[in-house]
Amino acid sequence: xxxxxxxxxxxxxxxxxxxxxxxxxxxxxxxxxxxxxxxxxxxxxxxxxxxxxxxxxxxxxxxxxxxxxxxxxxxxxxxxxxxxxxxxxxxxxxxxxxxxxxxxxxxxxxxxxxxxxxxxxxxxxxxxxxxxxxxxxxxxxxxxxxxxxxxxxxxxxxxxxxxxxxxxxxxxxxxxxxxxxxxxxxxxxxxxxxxxxxxxxxxxxxxxxxxxxxxxxxxxxxxxxxxxxxxxxxxxxxxxxxxxxxxxxxxxxxxxxxxxxxxxxxxxxxxxxxxxxxxxxxxxxxxxxxxxxxxxxxxxxxxxxxxxxxxxxxxxxxxxxxxxxxxxxxxxxxxxxxxxxxxxxxxxxxxxxxxxxxxxxxxxxxxxxxxxxxxxxxxxxxxxxxxxxxxxxxxxxxxxxxxxxxxxxxxxxxxxxxxxxxxxxxxxxxxxxxxxxxxxxxxxxxxxxxxxxxxxxxxxxxxxxxxxxxxxxxxxxxxx
Numbered sequence: 001x002x003x004x005x006x007x008x009x010x011x012x013x014x015x016x017x018x019x020x021x022x023x024x025x026x027x028x029x030x031x032x033x034x035x036x037x038x039x040x041x042x043x044x045x046x047x048x049x050x051x052x053x054x055x056x057x058x059x060x061x062x063x064x065x066x067x068x069x070x071x072x073x074x075x076x077x078x079x080x081x082x083x084x085x086x087x088x089x090x091x092x093x094x095x096x097x098x099x100x101x102x103x104x105x106x107x108x109x110x111x112x113x114x115x116x117x118x119x120x121x122x123x124x125x126x127x128x129x130x131x132x133x134x135x136x137x138x139x140x141x142x143x144x145x146x147x148x149x150x151x152x153x154x155x156x157x158x159x160x161x162x163x164x165x166x167x168x169x170x171x172x173x174x175x176x177x178x179x180x181x182x183x184x185x186x187x188x189x190x191x192x193x194x195x196x197x198x199x200x201x202x203x204x205x206x207x208x209x210x211x212x213x214x215x216x217x218x219x220x221x222x223x224x225x226x227x228x229x230x231x232x233x234x235x236x237x238x239x240x241x242x243x244x245x246x247x248x249x250x251x252x253x254x255x256x257x258x259x260x261x262x263x264x265x266x267x268x269x270x271x272x273x274x275x276x277x278x279x280x281x282x283x284x285x286x287x288x289x290x291x292x293x294x295x296x297x298x299x300x301x302x303x304x305x306x307x308x309x310x311x312x313x314x315x316x317x318x319x320x321x322x323x324x325x326x327x328x329x330x331x332x333x334x335x336x337x338x339x340x341x342x343x344x345x346x347x348x349x350x351x352x353x354x355x356x357x358x359x360x361x362x363x364x365x366x367x368x369x370x371x372x373x374x375x376x377x378x379x380x381x382x383x384x385x386x387x388x389x390x391x392x393x394x395x396x397x398x399x400x401x402x403x404x405x406x407x408x409x410x411x412x413x414x415x416x417x418x419x420x421x422x423x424x425x426x427x428x429x430x431x432x433x434x435x436x437x438x439x440x441x442x443x444x445x446x447x448x449x450x451x452x453x454x455x456x457x458x459x460x461x462x463x464x465x466x467x468x469x470x471x472x473x474x475x476x477x478x479x480x
Contacts, residue, residue, distance in 0.1 A: 016410045017119050019470050023402055024122075027395065030111050033126050036103040041126040044097040044104065045133035050143055051093075051164035058088050061171040061191065062136055063178055063241050069131040070114070070123065072351045072358075074144070074169045075244060077193035084158070085151040085197055089248055090144035090167040092134050094125070094352040094359045100377035112392025114354040115399050118407055123354075130353045138172045145362045147248055155200025160251045162369040179237040198240025201247055210343035211296040212239060212246075215317060216310045218404065218443055229411055229443040233304035245350045246342065252361055253345035255368040260331030262364050263357060263382055264347050267323040267340045274319055281315050284458025285425065311425040311438045314445070325357065325386040329379065357389050408444050409475050412468040419480045422463045424448065427455045437463055437477050448477040455479075 024031075033041070060074035076088040098104050108124055115122040123130045136142050146165040150158045173191070181187035182195045205212065216231040249265070256262025275295065282289040282298075285308040289298050299316060302309040320341060328334035339346040349365065352358035360378050367374040425445070426436035432454035438445050448455065448463060462480035469475075 015470070016407065019406055019410065020117055020119050020403070023399075023406060024117070027398060027402070029115060029122055029395075029399070033107060034103070037107045038126055038128075040099075040102055040104045041097075041128050044099070045128045048093075048133065048143055049096040051096075051166060053146075053163055053165040055088070055090075055146055055165040056141055056168040058167065059190065060088070060090055060136070060167055060169045061173055062138070062169055063173045063175060063194075063237070066174045069135060069137065070353045071136040071169075071172070072353045073245065074136045074167060075194075077190045077197060079189075079193070080150065084153050085155070085193065087147070087149045087151065087197070087244065087247075089147040089149065089244065089350075090136060090142075090165075090169075091147065091248075091350055091358075091362060092136055092353050093143040093145050093164060093362075094129075094134055095363055096143040096164075097129050097134050098125075098359065100375075108356055108359075109388060112356050112388055113396050115396055117399065118403055124356065125353060134353060136167070136169050138169045141166055141168050143167075145366060147251070149247065149251060151197065151200075155197055155204055157247065157251055160255065160369070162255075162365055164366065175235050175237050175241070178241075179235045182237065194237070194240050194244075198236075198243045201243035202239065205243070205246075205343075206296065206300065208343045209294070209296055211299055211341050212242060213299065213313055213316055213320075213341075214239065214302075214304045215313050216304050229408065231310060231443045233310070246346070248350055249346045249348060250342065250344055252349040252365045253347045255365045256328075256347065256361070257334075257337075257345060259364075259368045259374075261329050261374055261379060261382075262327075262334075262347065263361060263385055264326045264328075264334055264337060264345055265323065265339055266326045266334075266336045267320065267338075267342075268336060269340045270319040278312075278315060278319070280457070281425065282312060285309075285312050285423070286458060287312055307423065307438065307440050311423060311445075314438075315425065325389050327382045327386060329382065355389075356392065357385055360385065405474060406470060408446060409468045410470040411442060412444065412465055412475055413470055416465050416468055419462050419464050420477075421460060422448075422477070423460050424455050424457050427457045437461075439463075444475070446475040446477055448479070450479045453479075 058076050060076050062071045062074045064071055072092050074090040078086045080086050098108065111124050114124045144165060144167045146163055146167060148161040152158050182192060214234045216233045219230050219232050253264055279289060287308060302313060304310050304313055326334045326336055337345050347361050348355060349358050349361040352362060360381060363378040364374045420439050422437040422439045424435055425438045428434045433450040435448055435455040436445060437448040463477040464480040466478045467476040
């Protein structure tokens, strides 16, 4: 689980971009696509496998960051005449373009996942597909896996259908615009229902003991010609949109479990030591956590706009470590089968443009709904997918972690010797003079070392920046 998400806005910074290029080289990040892969992608873009079913009459819309063009999902929400809701959820049909065993397929297995750097991304598929022919861009007819989920008045899934169909998105929306339209009551019903269904699904998540972490994102912004760092707390619309994806992943898991063949996203329960550490962090950050209050209930009560709460939410991501993928075939019940944060069986199936495994879960679910045997190529790949996804996830996490360190060092390189206000959010168990400090402005989380006294966990202190070297991608603070 990456510590923080990042993206870059503002003017070009040559030195920072050069350092990011060096990081790509050091981590052996895939560079350009081989010529054979690009040629196959061009041919596939011009000759996709198109479905017979046509659902282009449904006015879908997408919700993504403003600059995104690799659009995996489009949705349409409606009220059912007899009560409840109907969700149509279109997922990019990557298998309509990627032939099993071809050069494009092999390259996807080598890359595994799209990698995100502050200055750009390294895509899973060539841009002609991920940003073009396979992306659910507005006013373009695209092949998709079309989910239809009927919900009751409480947001519980009653029936599930899935088929291949042609779809056409009508609008590309972003989170800020969606939130504003819903808050000002100017959203048309299909969009306004996102809030209604999202809140219902959040209530069901609470009921089953699941938890979603609203961890603030770290942004790099330009201020007066220089770089700065800021936090962005997720909007309610971010959470409502995520609930649609979660609900679909849960439905997909149940379909595969019913047929006895599939792959789940799993997460074991956190060990007692990890929860105990969180309780110590909560106490240090002056967050009231009575012993009778469950962890999930506490997290839902936090405000990510408050620095202490944001710091605690970031610490909570430690409980998500250990997530993996569990394959099952032949009707055997998988073990483990539950994702502890979702609190039910769950799988990844809604981002096939950016994540390898989703193409396979989509194929298995289409077969399950049709009552057909899953494609042999999909079943044959299952055994290797957990290790492939683990490798890809480790690289993605390393990229994000090192990018954070690098950008923080680049932003602060001219401020060595300055003092800042910060909160000590972590102290090493066996090294009480070493820990982590959370600055509010700039939005930095860095290592701190004390020369004399134990670091005061949870205390606000003055710290001095003693090192900021983009070459080593490290920053270091001392007690002022």
